[in-house]
Amino acid sequence: MKGLTALAACCTLSLFSSSLLAAEDASCQKARIGLVGWTDVVATTAVAATLLEGLGYQTTQTQASQQIIFSGIGKKQVDFFLGYWKPLMDDNIKPFLDKGEVKVLAEPGLSDGISSLAVPTYLAEAGLKTYADIAKFRDQLDGKIYGIDPGTGANTTIQKMIDSDQFGLGGFKLVESSEAAMLAAVSRAVKAKKPVVFFGWKPHPMNIKMDLTYLTGSEDVFGADEGLATVWTVVAPDYAQRCPNVDRLLHNLTFSAAQESQLMEPIMAREDAKAVARRWLKDNPQDLSRLLAGVSTFDGQDGIAAVRAALD
Numbered sequence: 001m002k003g004l005t006a007l008a009a010c011c012t013l014s015l016f017s018s019s020l021l022a023a024e025d026a027s028c029q030k031a032r033i034g035l036v037g038w039t040d041v042v043a044t045t046a047v048a049a050t051l052l053e054g055l056g057y058q059t060t061q062t063q064a065s066q067q068i069i070f071s072g073i074g075k076k077q078v079d080f081f082l083g084y085w086k087p088l089m090d091d092n093i094k095p096f097l098d099k100g101e102v103k104v105l106a107e108p109g110l111s112d113g114i115s116s117l118a119v120p121t122y123l124a125e126a127g128l129k130t131y132a133d134i135a136k137f138r139d140q141l142d143g144k145i146y147g148i149d150p151g152t153g154a155n156t157t158i159q160k161m162i163d164s165d166q167f168g169l170g171g172f173k174l175v176e177s178s179e180a181a182m183l184a185a186v187s188r189a190v191k192a193k194k195p196v197v198f199f200g201w202k203p204h205p206m207n208i209k210m211d212l213t214y215l216t217g218s219e220d221v222f223g224a225d226e227g228l229a230t231v232w233t234v235v236a237p238d239y240a241q242r243c244p245n246v247d248r249l250l251h252n253l254t255f256s257a258a259q260e261s262q263l264m265e266p267i268m269a270r271e272d273a274k275a276v277a278r279r280w281l282k283d284n285p286q287d288l289s290r291l292l293a294g295v296s297t298f299d300g301q302d303g304i305a306a307v308r309a310a311l312d
Contacts, residue, residue, distance in 0.1 A: 074101030116227030118200030135168030
């Protein structure tokens, strides 16, 4: 009888443990992800979606501006967002943080990024090496600085410099466009060896495909240490309590700039982001294990085994 009692207790404990793993609310099975159209965020979001789908979750992605995504999280229309670039987006997210409508995870998903104004290295060699040098090349630059999507923290920062005549930039024009359009314009200038100043960042394949130089003497306008950047995950304030398994995955989702650049390059060559994510996860089993440490399937089963099966 004692053996049967012990066996029954063991089975009960096993069932109880499984129920703990699968203790998420049923609504958690549908993971609603906010997305901005920047290739680094597209890449990391594709990895997250691929992992979640392999774990038995359903994912949807909503592409919008940062402010709309933060608002969507506050209104419980979006669950999480993997692209909060700090300090670039600090002003944009502050109202939502102040109201307690969003929460930022305790550790960054990327810690070795950079965001600042950049030039082709041939222009730096010609003398445009610092922010103060930009105004000296006003005529050659046609009075233009190339930014990215309207409403982004990067563009806001550039416009503030222009409006306040910081570094003598008064009268310059900020050219706003999508990431792809900006890079196309810069690529045309590089091919023609023309002067161009643009907003650059790492991780990004632009650092591999172009010989570029980040300007110094920024007076930390894009953040301390000449634009040192980190990227963070933003969630609904109660998401960890409602969806602890997905929350564990989100905490595990950390990348280096080199890893993200590796993911981004084929995506920028117009390969499907999910196909790239699947290939990267298959080719990097150690990262797959790291990202899924302590994570189960939605119904409480072995997460690593499930995702490996889905990738195969």
